Each structure stands twice: as structure tokens, then as C-alpha cells.
Amino acid sequence: MTYVLRAASIDDLDALYDLSKLTGGGFTNLPADRKVLGERLERSDASFAREGEVPDDDLYIFMLEDTETGAIRGTCQIFGRVGSTQPFYSYRLSTTTQHSAELDQTFRNQLLSLCNDLEGSSEVGGLFLHPAARAGGLGLLLARARYLFIKQHRPRFGDKLLAELRGVIDEGGHSHFWDAIAGRFFGMTFPEADAFNAVHGTQFIADLMPKTPIYVSLLPEAARAVIGQPHPSGRAAMRMLENEGLKYDHYLDIFDGGPTVVGDTDDVRTVKExxxxxxxxxxxxxxxxxxxxxxxxxxxxxxxxxxxxxxxxxxxxxxxxxxxxxxxxxxxxxxxxxxx
Missing domain, CATH: 2.40.40.20 (Barwin-like endoglucanases)
Structure with a gap:
């Protein structure tokens, strides 16, 4: 049995929608919404057809096809440049140190600060395999083939490459991180906000998210415990990204607190070797x-x-x-x- 990863087309809408219904939620790049997926496939078509060799607001969608049966068993994506049309927000986790001479004590506190540090980077994401195809190294094929595409079309991508990993959510699809921070300002549950973001983008974050830094020590223990932690189903993906040279540099997803890993595009192992x-x-x-x-x-x-x-x-x-x-x-x- 041979599988080939190829560029997606509008004809893949049914297969892409079927895959989206298997993700279990919290998968912003693959929402279970036929209209949105159709629009993204159209955007992908336009990106593949675009002339010019500079980074742009491109989306490249790929499909994993069984060459014997024609069945679609996976998908993955590359974004040419994030933050081109809407702000690309992350939380930056930092540490502040304060000393009291009177108490003769030093206190170190972690802060979450909303930032746009990663705008202009390229992004790999949207990797999903059908449950029946999670063997034989197919996840590795999807992951590394994206880097081969980047190398083949290097001028179309930024000098930095990032990947956002889904954070920890409970069996009901809720996020302790969201409930402790953004949920207090948006009047919606995590599943509602995640679905809204998948369809409409992140502008509502700019409109409503508090801009002041947040002291981690003020968050509930359940929220603190998941900061920078990938969803259990994403741990293998994080290892693959780390093996490629991408690193967690204290950037977090603003919705679920999952880690964002970053690296220099030309130093990604598959690109380099x-x-x-x-x-x-x-x-x-x-x-x-x-x-x-x-x-x-x-x-x-x-x-x-x-x-x-x-x-x-x-x-x-x-x-x-x-x-x-x-x-x-x-x-x-x-x-x-x-x-x-």
C-alpha cells in the first residue's frame, strides 16, 4: 500500500469535512464547518496558483491519499506568513524579580503578556490523521513533507517557522486556562470561542482581551498546571517538532495555553539535511x-x-x-x- 501527499483541491471538500468531524474539537485549523473548509480550500488553490516568490498571506493545504483506493487518510497545512491580515496573538511567559530590603527577601513572579512577537513567521499546522491510519510512519510523512515543500519554495516563506500545539482540554471540551483568563472577558465558553475563532479569526481578541500582563500566581491551580503543556494526543507531534529543531520559547496559545514552538526556517533539520x-x-x-x-x-x-x-x-x-x-x-x- 502506497500513500502520497499532494496538494488539496476543491474536490477534497467532502473528505476534508469527514476528517474534521474526527478531531474532537479544539482544532482551529480544521473546523467541522463545510462552508469554512470550502473557503479555505479556495484560498489554498489561490495560494498554489499565486505568482511571485515572496512570503504572503498564503495557506497551503495537503491531502494524504491511498494510491490504490483513492481514500483520503490525512491532511496538513502550511501558512506562508502569519499576521498579514489579522494580528497574530500569543502569550509570552516571562519572569519578573522584585526584592524587598526591609524583608530581605526576593520574589520571582511569572507574567503572561499579550504580544505579536511572531508576526511575519511561517507556520506549520493542521496535521491530522484518520484514526485507522495512525501507523507505518504516516504522521512523520505528513510532518516532514511540509518542510520539503518549504525548501522547494523557500522564497515564499519567512525566516522563522512556528507551530502551535493544542493545549490541555477536558473530556467535555473545556479549557481551565481559558476559563481562568479570557473566559472572564468574552462571555463565552472555550468551545464557543474556539469555534468562533476558527470561522472569524482573531480580531475579537484584539477588541476584548485585556492588554495588561497577568500574574500567573493569581490563576487557579488547574489553569497554572496546563500552561505550556500540549494535549496528551499532541505529545508525539511535539517530539517530532523538537527533533526538527523547533523549541518552546515561552510562547503560549491565548485560548488554551498550549505551547508554541519556534525555530529558524533554514535550521529546521529536514530543510537543512x-x-x-x-x-x-x-x-x-x-x-x-x-x-x-x-x-x-x-x-x-x-x-x-x-x-x-x-x-x-x-x-x-x-x-x-x-x-x-x-x-x-x-x-x-x-x-x-x-x-x-
């Missing part, structure tokens, strides 16, 4: 190495796992992967070893 090769035939008797291989520009982008062997600047691949990527001898492909 992948290389270009020329296809020079099918793999012979040698078993080769399992690799992630990508080809094609913009709308023609495709990526898959392949058994491959490298010889200088030449690459030999198994027949199924050659067919999935729709390449032939002499074509250039971008490849990297599967293991991080």
Missing part, C-alpha cells in the same frame, strides 16, 4: 533505505515514502514510489532519510 537527486532508474536487488521523497512545484507537489538508494547525486527508487510521484528517469527529486 534534505538534498536534490536525479532519478536514474528503479531499485535493483539492493533493498535500499526508507526515505521521504518529494517532487513537483506548487500544485504539482507530491511526496511519499520510498525505498531508495543514493549514489552520488543519483537516486534509485522502488517502482511503486516512482509511480506515486509520477516521475521518470532524469527528473529531480528532493529526498531525506526517514529517521529523525
Amino acid at each position: 534534505s538534498d536534490w537527486y536525479q532519478l536514474d532508474g528503479t531499485l535493483g536487488d539492493a533493498k535500499g533505505e526508507k526515505m521521504i521523497v518529494a517532487t513537483g512545484r506548487l500544485k504539482d507537489f507530491r511526496a511519499c515514502h520510498a525505498m531508495a538508494e543514493i549514489d552520488g547525486d543519483q537516486i534509485y527508487m522502488d517502482e511503486a514510489s516512482i509511480a506515486a510521484l509520477d516521475v521518470e528517469n532524469g527528473d529531480r527529486v528532493l529526498a531525506i532519510g526517514r529517521r529523525l
